[in-house]
Amino acid sequence: MSKRKLIVQKYGGTSVQSPERIKAVAQRIKSYVTDGFSVVVVVSAMGKTTDQLIDLADSISKSPSKREMDMLLSTGEQVTIALLAMALHEIEVDAISYTGSQIKVLTDGNFSDAKISKISTEKIERSIDDGKVVIVAGFQGIDEDENITTLGRGGSDTSAVALAAVLKSEECEIYTDVDGVYTADPRIVSEAKKLTTISYDEMLELARLGAGVLHSRSVEFAKKYGVRLHVKSSFSYEKGTILMSTEEMMEKFIVSGITAKNDEAKVTIRDIPDRPGISAKLFSDLGQSKIYVNMIVQSTGRDKLASISFTVKKNDVKKTLTICESLKNEFGASAIESKEDITILSAVGVGMLSSYGVAGKMFKILSDHQINIEMISTSEIGISCVIDSIYAELAAKILHKEFIGS
Numbered sequence: 287m288s289k290r291k292l293i294v295q296k297y298g299g300t301s302v303q304s305p306e307r308i309k310a311v312a313q314r315i316k317s318y319v320t321d322g323f324s325v326v327v328v329v330s331a332m333g334k335t336t337d338q339l340i341d342l343a344d345s346i347s348k349s350p351s352k353r354e355m356d357m358l359l360s361t362g363e364q365v366t367i368a369l370l371a372m373a374l375h376e377i378e379v380d381a382i383s384y385t386g387s388q389i390k391v392l393t394d395g396n397f398s399d400a401k402i403s404k405i406s407t408e409k410i411e412r413s414i415d416d417g418k419v420v421i422v423a424g425f426q427g428i429d430e431d432e433n434i435t436t437l438g439r440g441g442s443d444t445s446a447v448a449l450a451a452v453l454k455s456e457e458c459e460i461y462t463d464v465d466g467v468y469t470a471d472p473r474i475v476s477e478a479k480k481l482t483t484i485s486y487d488e489m490l491e492l493a494r495l496g497a498g499v500l501h502s503r504s505v506e507f508a509k510k511y512g513v514r515l516h517v518k519s520s521f522s523y524e525k526g527t528i529l530m531s532t533e534e535m536m537e538k539f540i541v542s543g544i545t546a547k548n549d550e551a552k553v554t555i556r557d558i559p560d561r562p563g564i565s566a567k568l569f570s571d572l573g574q575s576k577i578y579v580n581m582i583v584q585s586t587g588r589d590k591l592a593s594i595s596f597t598v599k600k601n602d603v604k605k606t607l608t609i610c611e612s613l614k615n616e617f618g619a620s621a622i623e624s625k626e627d628i629t630i631l632s633a634v635g636v637g638m639l640s641s642y643g644v645a646g647k648m649f650k651i652l653s654d655h656q657i658n659i660e661m662i663s664t665s666e667i668g669i670s671c672v673i674d675s676i677y678a679e680l681a682a683k684i685l686h687k688e689f690i691g692s
């Protein structure tokens with residue numbers, strides 16, 4: 287393969303939202319080529335195209351086939367790769383575009399949330415050797431029956447990091463509309479500060495808990511394959527945020543980020559027998575229906591009766607309630623309830639591994655503002671509370687102020 291240094295760059299939806307933006311991206315790529323880099327570029331669909339395609343499907347069918355949905359959504363990225371290749375040709379940069387299926391991004395068959403199992407590098411390496419910039423459609427792959435699959439919303443980040451891993455690229459740059467990873471979503475908490483570095487573990491936890499700046503699986507890949515990820519803005523030339531291992535981190539904050547996640551709902555089953563086998567039956571039925579359960583809390587009341595609350599993706603609430611209803615008689619449950627207007631509010635930091643009292647402080651801050659905590663869960667480096675979503679913004683701001691500062 288070519289001896290030039292290889293870099294993988296990913297440009298998100300806002301960065302390629304218009305012809306002007308695509309031309310600006312082409313100019314940036316050209317500057318890397320001029321500096322002696324071989325460049326592999328992964329792009330998202332333009333602007334809000336993916337949302338528009340979802341609305342389009344909704345206007346035809348309320349329950350579209352998952353296979354056809356992935357077929358539809360993958361078209362967004364295909365538009366961008368072709369336009370970016372044309373923009374590069376216009377400025378005399380040799381470039382070629384490929385869809386996920388053309389470069390054989392193999393995934394499992396889990397439509398709308400497929401996982402990459404293998405990527406063939408042959409075609410890409412040949413094009414690099416021919417002196418071309420290689421442009422790959424993010425977010426998409428093919429399963430073993432050659433059905434088109436997509437990797438879940440925001441999945442182009444994962445396409446880019448997976449490519450960087452298989453191509454053994456020194457660095458993967460994620461270009462977006464913010465100039466790095468902040469201590470909270472800067473659109474919600476205006477006092478949020480940019481982090482110059484963050485550990486893979488913290489970023490993974492933040493992404494899992496709702497920091498939409500990176501797809502969580504991209505961080506998993508980056509950590510596993512030691513890809514140096516650099517999150518930066520496509521609207522400026524400033525340095526962004528670099529992801530590195532916890533050992534490399536100079537400063538270890540107790541809380542390095544606050545997140546507020548709004549895509550889950552709470553389901554509660556009341557007054558079920560407090561005996562072995564009940565949870566096993568409920569959660570294995572949910573698992574068999576491919577419903578992802580996040581937080582689970584069980585509380586025992588009088589008369590050996592318990593209530594179980596858990597959170598699932600809002601899209602899965604209907605399916606979840608149907609399963610719970612079918613178990614209601616078997617369990618003798620008194621009621622099944624669901625609540626969609628919840629927010630999972632979290633504080634994350636590697637410093638929690640060696641500190642006491644962080645959970646207590648978080649609960650006190652919320653109670654001082656009369657915010658009720660409906661569920662709690664903890665990990666080694668994170669604490670999450672379910673609260674009513676009307677308090678989401680206020681809660682994120684006050685936690686940020688108390689833990690990180692203004």
Ligand code: ADP
Nearest residue numbers: 298299300462463467468470471473497498499
């Ligand atoms: P792209 O289309 O480039 O992938 P995304 O919309 O997926 O962009 O991600 C960028 C957005 O992530 C930002 O505009 C910002 O509002 C949001 N975001 C959420 N949490 C954070 C955070 N902790 N740091 C930076 N951005 C964040």
Ligand code: ASP
Nearest residue numbers: 330336425439440441442
């Ligand atoms: N276009 C897809 C989405 O909007 C994938 C991505 O942008 O990463 O989710």
Ligand code: MG
Nearest residue numbers: 298440498499
């Ligand atoms: Mg994104």
